[in-house]
Structures are given as C-alpha cells and as structure tokens.
Amino acid sequence: MSATGIGASVRRKEDFRFITGKGQYTDDVNRHGQAHAAFLRSPHAHAEIIRIDAAAALAMPGVVAVFTGDDLAADKIGGLICGWMIHSKDGEAMKAGGHPALAQGKVRYVGDHVAVVIAETLSQAKDAAERIVVDYRVLPAVVATSDALKPGAPVVHEVAPDNAVYRWAIGNEGETQAAFAKAAHVTKIDLVNNRLVPNPMEPRAAVGDYDSGQDAFTLYTTSQNPHVARLVLSAFIGIAPEHKLRVIAPDVGGGFGSKIFIYAEETVCVWAAKKVGRPVKWTSDRTEAFLADAHGRDHVTHAEMALDDKGRILGLRVHTTANLGAYLSTFSSSVPTYLYAPLLSGQYAIPAIYCEVDAVYTNTAPVDAYRGAGRPEATFVIERLVEVAARETGSDPAQFRRKNFVKSFPHQTPVIMCYDAGNYTAALEKALEMADYRNVGKRKRESERRGLLRGVGISAYIEACGIAPSAAVGSLGAGVGLWESAEVRVNPIGTVEILTGSHSHGQGHETTFAQLVSERLGIPIDNVSIVHGDTDKVQMGMGTYGSRSGAVGMSAIVKALDKIEAKAKKVAGYCLEASDQDIEFRDGKFTVRGTDKEIDFASVALQAYIAHKFNGQDLEPGLKESAFWDPTNFTFPAGVHICEVEIDPATGVTHVDRWTAVDDFGEVINPMIVEGQVHGGIAQGIGQALLEGAVYDAAGQLVTASYMDYSMPRAEDLPNYRIGMTQTRCPSNPLGIKGCGEAGAIAAPPAVINAITDALGHEDIAMPATPQRVWRAVQKMAPKLAAE
C-alpha cells in the first residue's frame, strides 16, 4: 500500500480551503447586480387563498417585483415532480397531487410558498413580504400520521379523497399466514419512527442568473445531484432546454438527503432571473429550513414475528403507515416502499415476509429521503422485534441473533434482495469482544451501586447501497437510471483531471477519488484533481446519496481508467517499438515484457498529445476516456453496533456510556474518512433515539422550528465511539466497495432503544427517549421492581 493509495488514511485535499475560510458555498456566490428574494409562506396548515394583494409590497423601497403562482402558470412553468412511480397492490397508480412552486388557490402546510418578493437587499425583500395581504379561508387540517386515513379526515388533495397516496404491499401473504399459523410464539410490537428534520449546517440557497446574450440560465444551488436538478428543471418544470441551463453545486455544506430534491425556491430563483433581468439570490434561514426542507422518517408500524419452539424465526408480518406530508417530494414515494420493506429481513434467514405500506398525505412538510432513507425504519422494526422476541423467549439477545443469521451467500430473501456477500457472525463476535459484553452484568451492578440503571442494546443492521442496476430500479418504478459516469482527462504533462457525476458535500471525494487514481496510475496524489458539481464541466451524472459514490461513482472511474491504460499501452508500444500486447504497466511505468525498456506515465501522456511516434490514422492522438458504470446489484454493507446506556432514574436522563461499532463495508479506500462517516451517522442515529423529533401541534403549526426547540445532538450528548471493521469484498463492483455513509444512522436508533428498554426492565419507550419519557417509564416500572 502506498502512502497515498487505496487503504491509506490520507489527510483530505479539500480541507485547506475549509479551515482557512476559503470554501465557496452557494451563499458565498455573488453575481454582479444581483437582487434578493424572500418568500412569503403560509401561516396556515390548510387554507384556500381567496386573494393576494401585493400593491403595498410593490410600493416598498427597493422592491423589484412580486410574483405569485399565477405568474409561474402564465409562463407555463410546471409543478414540482415525484420521480418514482409506485403502484398500489390493486394495480392503481399512486395519486400525485399537483405541486406548484408557488401556491395556486390553496396552501397545504405551514411554510408552503405563497409569493416571492425580489428586492435590492434582503432586508427590503423581507420587509415587503410582510406587506403582502393574503385573504385565506382556513380549512381543517389533518396532521398526525395515524389520523390521515380516518373516515372524514380533511382531504389534502382531491385526487386522493381518502388521503392515501398508495396502498402497497410486498412479499408473500399466504406463506406468511401459514408461518404464523404454525408458530410456537408470536412477538408483536407497535412502533413510531419519529419525524426528523435533516438539518445540514448549511441552509439551502440558490442564485439564479440569466444571460440574455446567450439566452441561457445558470443556477448555483445547494444540491447533492446538480445533473438531476437540471434534468427536472428542464424536462419537467420547463425553465429551459438542458443545453441552455447550467446547474452548479459548488461547495455544499452537508446534505443527508435533503439536498437531493428539486424545491420551489431554487425553481423560482432561476425562473425569476430572466423575469427581472438580474441575478436573483435566496438563502434559507434556519426557520425556513425547518418549515420547508423535506423531513425524514415518520412511520407508524405494527409488526409481528413468528417463532418456532427452538427460537427460529418463521415469518414476519408488518403494516406501516408512512406520512409523506402535503406534497410528493422528488423521491418520496420510493422511501417507505422499495428502500424500506426489502430490508425487513435484516441479517436473518426468514422464510416468509409480508409487508403492507399505506402512504398518506397530511398537512405537514413533505417527507423524503433522510440519511438511510427507509433502511433505518426497516432496521428499527426488525431489531426491536428481534430484541423483544429474544427477551420474551428468555434467550440471550446475542445468541438469538447468532442462531437466526444468514450464514451462506448468496442469500435470496422473500422481499427482492439477494444478499451477495457477508459474514454476520464475525461482526457480532468482534463487536461483543470489543464491547466487553461478557462483563455487562458486572457493570450493571456497579451502576446500581451508584443508583443508576445500566442497559445494553445490540443492533445488527443491513442496508442496501448503490441502488442499481438501472433496468431493475426502472422495473420498480424509478424514473431515472442509477448508473454513474466518469471522465479521465490526462494532460500532456501527465497530471490528471477526473470528472465525476458524483457530488461531494462532506464525503471527501477530492481525496478518496484521487487516491484511487494515484494508486492506479502510479502518479503523486497532488497531480490529480477531481471535478464535480457543474453541469457544464461534467456531462451527466446521478449525484451522491444512498452511499453510492464509492460503489458506483468510483467504479465508473475504474472503468475509464481501464480504457486510459489500454490506450496508453498503445502509445507506449509505439514509443518503445513493441506491440501493445507486450507492454506492462506497473507503478507508473510502462515496460516491454522481458526487457529493460521502459517509459513513464508522464512521457506517454506527452507522446499521446504530440503524436510524433505514431500515425494519426492508426491511433487517435490524445489521452482522455469516459465511462458509464451500471452495477449488477445493490451492495449490502452490514454490521453490529452495541450501545451501553446509564439512566438516572431520578431525572430520566440517559447517558450513552459506550458505543461499539463493527462494520463490514467491503474494501475501504480511506479508513480515516470511513470512520468519520460512521461517527457522523451514529450521532444522527443517537439524535433520533434520544433527542430529535419534529413536532406539529393539532392545528399543523411546527412547534420545533428552531434550534431552541428542535434538539440537535451536541458534543456533550454523545460519547466517543469504538470503531472496528470486518471485511468481505463486494462481488458486484471492481473495487469490492459496499458503502459506509448511512450505516451509523441505520444501526444506532434500535441499539439505543434496546439498551434503554434493557435498563428499564423491558418497559417500551418511544423515540426520542427524552428524560421526561424515560422518567415516566421509570415510574411505571417502579411498582414492578418493588413487587420483586
């Protein structure tokens, strides 16, 4: 392993600009003559708009324009779309209500977009927005997930009179019923997977620009996938044809899913730039982010597990109601269906599974993918069920899992997925060892002496990353392909630019992708630069989400590098007067097999461009290749996390005392970066379990719309993490990578709740397990303890 190659913890190339304040985020972009946009948002969860009077606003100082939904409609700007078609179990297509970028006639959640003011300064735009008079006729709102399908509930969209977007199912109902019929024991649980707000630290922002000389638009935006944004803005929303629309996602300050989607504000800014003839800039404030960024999770689930008399799992039966909010966000429909239920088998060999999902509209912010997207929800179901089943049957939770693990691969589950490679037992044993599981009892007694309750919780998760192949996801309803692209440009002096359709917003691609190239071409890592996030530079790409950039994005680079090597061998052959069949390439040098004749990579690059050693008819000059990579399967990262908590029964405060994570991510390019991804994921998972929750009141007002109200995990709330790894290569991509971006967020919530319920003597507890909830549970459990 070289110091900068695959497997080395190379310090990040991108860090210098971030630690010196030289990063270029969207809000740092300023275009000459730019005006500022402020959005007037609905104060009501559900209302008809009777009239909008902007006269007073237009008369305010500095105001350039005020636009409403009518202006967008007059320009034939289409609504926002949902790009994944789901069919109900009766075959009916999902019911997608209209989603205009600015409201037309109705608002459907607090924060919905009513009008935009464009003014010389941001303060002027905000002042003027307050002067717009809107007459609303307030309508009853449906807010809670479990209320949406009740007869007589207020209707969010007329196309879905019962508020059901779809009623979907997967698995084999008959076989599952049969499994339950012969069960020796059935474990039943009811779960709420709490609604979260993704909260990347950089709020969303957009700068729209229009060049009348070229009749072309540029949108700078906080996007995880600028090419998909361009595709949607062009082909569906109708801003401009793709060759007249450039989307640039510069440095992006975290995404966690929430910056995948194509939102109203970005759409309005780029459209309005032409309308007002000036660049238009908008930056979300944090309250707007809480109100209008797509939220995550929000499931209500009943789940049952059938066991035989030896504690083997026979079947799984799940019913979930998933809240998709007031409108279908870009990929929302796929999250509680294909990104969720196919993972319900967890790491276990379960012969029969059946899952029904009812997706519902409510008068709340749209819900879409948030770190893990469906897989944390699935893992919460299976890992809570397994834990409760082990406790009910008197088994040790580790032994219960060990007994039911998938042990041979490939393993076909009853719910689509074919697990290709793994060693679940190895991860469990390593995690138990690292966590000193055998001495938990001793530590519990020690805590007890200090008046504290200690509990331990295991979570054995599996996820599916690098969603693909394209044809398969297309058959499941995806509106896009999920390949990735790469272009390798070798310059005449042997330095290399990699153009990738992946997008980095904290993942460190400028380093890890360069490590791959450095190793493969035998050139210094500083001779490699990574270009991403600009649709004028990178032709097409699918962006970064679902832990796909290593498994899919880097595989595309490998494929392009294969072509570079083949071409370079031909050039070297001419230079060394040998057949390219006899040329070997190693450590940056081309040699003629069995001789001492050699030429280095930089010299071959130069020869490729000056083209003096070969005839241009026999070999094209230049050294540049591109590739698209479409994987053959998902990848299946898996692992075991063990959480140990200490609870103060007097206050209900839960302290996470120990965290052990053992993950199998296949091959690892940069362990330092991978561990960082795991840390961050765990923090978000602990946040979901202990602290975070988006709360709407009965009228649909978001009660948790600031950092004063929504409890973000802070340094004091979190432990240091012990990270370990096991490794089985992923067989479905050339690098053997599985992906690591979401693991922690998927694994952590059930580990925490299993630990708390262990400490509480199996009293169930809802997420977030706030001190109040834990304290109440302690009170319930006290009589039980007293009776013992």
Added chain:
Amino acid sequence: MTAVSMVVNGKTVSKDIDPRTLLVQFLRDDLRLTGTHVGCDTTQCGCCVVHVDGLAVKSCTALAIQFEGSQVTTIEGLANGADLHPMQAAFREHHGLQCGFCTPGMIMMAVDIVRRKGNDLDDKTIREELEGNICRCTGYHNIVKAIHAGAEAMGGLSKAAE
C-alpha cells in the same frame, strides 16, 4: 445609513451601512469575508463565531455598529500568512471536519476555549465548552480529538516563544 469603522484581520475598514446590519452581514456582504457562516437564526449553532477584541462572539447576534473601533479576527485572519494556526492544522490532521460549514466557527471557538481553559484540556471540558457549536457531520469525536491536539500545539508554541 450609519458610518462604522473597525479593524478586521489587521486592516482598518470604514463603511456606511444600514444600522440594522448584523456583524456577520457586515463581514460577509460588505467585506466579502465569506469564511464566517450563518447556520441558524437563534444564536445556537456557532457557525458565525469570530473574535472581537480577543473574545469569541457570535456575529449573527450583534449589530455591526456595536463594534465601532473594535479589533475583529475572522477565520480568514487566523493563519499567519501561509502558516496555518495550530488549531487549523489540528482540525485537518485529525479529520475534525467533513462538509466544512461549521468549521470556521468551531476553530474560532476552539481557540477561545484554549484561551480561557488552557492547553491541557480533558474530553469533558471540551464537550461542555462546545455547547454553542453544532456540527451535523462528524459526531464530534474527531473535533474533540482535534481540539486536544490543537490546544497542546498552541501550548508548545507559546512555551517556545517564552
């Protein structure tokens, strides 16, 4: 409009500004020092921390005109020319950042923690002192490591200077 004058990163700057301009807006919009970030609107996240007359200040919650005549240091002014401040170097060395958005505020706060609490910091102190700085990417593990190391390096430097 109101005239305001202060010293930012060693340079005297004078501007006529809207009196309601926040210090962070003055730095970002008027001076184009965009390294200082805005991550919230309730003084909770700490992305906007700068140093004013040697103290850490959340620049999103103070008016620029309050700092007439003050000495302000932003993340752009922390390094000594091409030489990184030891805390900047420690964040890179220990992978204390991912997306980089909270990083300027974290580093400015970390330097302030060392000023107030000294160079020999334990985990508990660092975590408590980061109460006003939120990071969504790192889970804080490596930020805590970086601040340990940065604090030690700062101690080494000040000893060497003695």
